[in-house]
Amino acid sequence: MTEVVQSGMSQDRSDTVRRPLPDFVPAAGLMIVALLLWELGVRLFNVPEFVVPAPSAVFRSLIESRYHLMVAAKVTAIEVLVGFILSAVVGIAVALVIARFERFGRALYPLIVLFQNVPKVALAPIFILWFGYDMAPKLLLIVVIAFFPVTIDMLAGLQSVEPSFVSLMKSVGANKNKIMLRVRIPHALPHLFAGLKVAITFSVIGAIVGEFAGANAGLGYVIQFASTQLDTPLVFSALLVISVLGLAFYYVVELAERFLVPWSPKYDTRQRSH
Amino acid sequence: MMLAETAAPAPSVVSAPDTAEAQIIGRHIAVDFTHAGRRQRVLQSVNISIPRGSFVSLIGPSGCGKSTLLKVLAGLVPPSEGSITVDGIAPEEAAKKRVIGLVFQEATLLPWKNALENAAFLLMTADESIAKSEAFGRAEAMLKLVGLRDAENKMPSQLSGGMRQRVAIARALALDPQVLLMDEPFGALDAITREEMSECLLDIWERTGKTIVLVTHSIDEAVLLSDEVHVMGTGPARIIETLPITVARPRGEESYSEPAFKAAEKRLRGLLIESHRRTS
């Protein structure tokens, strides 16, 4: 690596991008060790299953309730996906409006920041009250929670264009729309994806909280229902499914980023090598 | 603040050589900036006349207003007082007609485009109707001119600082401007690359005959390249002296040892030190 940096411009410089994906092997090993210790601890100290179930009990429950969990996962996944897309659209739109219409943006921005400080989880019961037990209140909750990081990052990206480049564009007669379309928006993409990754995580939280507040389907509903039954293994199984779901969604976004923004500074080998 | 309080002595304007027609003419240019509600005079009564096809440098203490003056010449900052014409028309009009090319300290290449696309980008923005092949053809020729024959397909992240700056110069040249305005284009480069770049620029100027206005902090660079050096001083900024450089052309490595070079260098150093003293 050092050699590559020193020679700088040499032709044989490898163009392969160092993958930012985690190294699975050591992580998996550590997890197996942790699970074994957990299993051992539960058995050794005779911990009741409804307090802390052993991994084997969770696994058993996962197999037994697989159909139940799959149906619930589908409901939650759709909420997360639709909610995330809506959040992205709303977040991007708000950022574009703020950046393009500066005066209006200056008025709007503080209001959005103010709104961000409302504990939005607390809005869930109100949304349920307004829209009932269907998908709508969950989607609304997700959007309200997840659009903000998209807006903030997108806005930072739109404004990250160097002023001297804007001057160049202006000097050859490009108007604001053209500068926006050709320069600001593409410049914002790496930032946008940073926001989208936060948003997808928030979308999962929004869906689960929405289901807690009032639902008759979904993984959040399963967790709540199972805990009233003291079926802790099922609670843990549902948690596991949620985590896997969240992780999968996250990597879809990451994959999309790599496909759409291959020039992102984080893939620059030179910047990563020191 | 300090700038506005000091009374400006009458500017001593040395008129440009009468032999060449003046392409850029600025008369009594003043620029005010409002900062935190306070008006600050940044340029005061600047008279400048730049002959067509000449190489002119602006030099002066940091923060004196060189970039501001260059932006006025480019039509990016409207002067509060005075007038400025490029080829007889307002500079912003001239810029739209692609008379003016700009290069700044940072190359500011678009990271999602390769060197060739970057070099063609401004031209394609300026002229929507230009055929892609023509724009790319011109960009390619300009990349060759700046010595980047083999780097066309490289992405900006694969280029060194000097190479990026060359692409930025090619991008400006692709507009085929008659005037090239450059604001410390080599400021971020190391000393050796910098010298290479000045020689590259000298070569481009000799081949294309464009009018070049260069803002620089390097006395050597100014003397090596210029026909005339405008020394700027603060309080508020104005041109305190215009020094013609008589070093024989064509210039190159050997010019550094010429007596005329040394004399010009010494004179410029003296003027700059004086200007600095008055600033602090």
Ligand SMILES: Nc1ncnc2c1ncn2[C@@H]1O[C@H](COP(=O)(O)OP(=O)(O)OP(=O)(O)O)[C@@H](O)[C@H]1O
């Ligand atoms: N957009 C602006 N708004 C307010 N003040 C400005 C603006 N641009 C420049 N100035 C002020 O004008 C003065 C001259 O700035 P300018 O950038 O022209 O100096 P410079 O000679 O190019 O300096 P340097 O050598 O450091 O590049 C400075 O005091 C600066 O603070």
Ligand SMILES: [Mg+2]
């Ligand atoms: Mg400057």
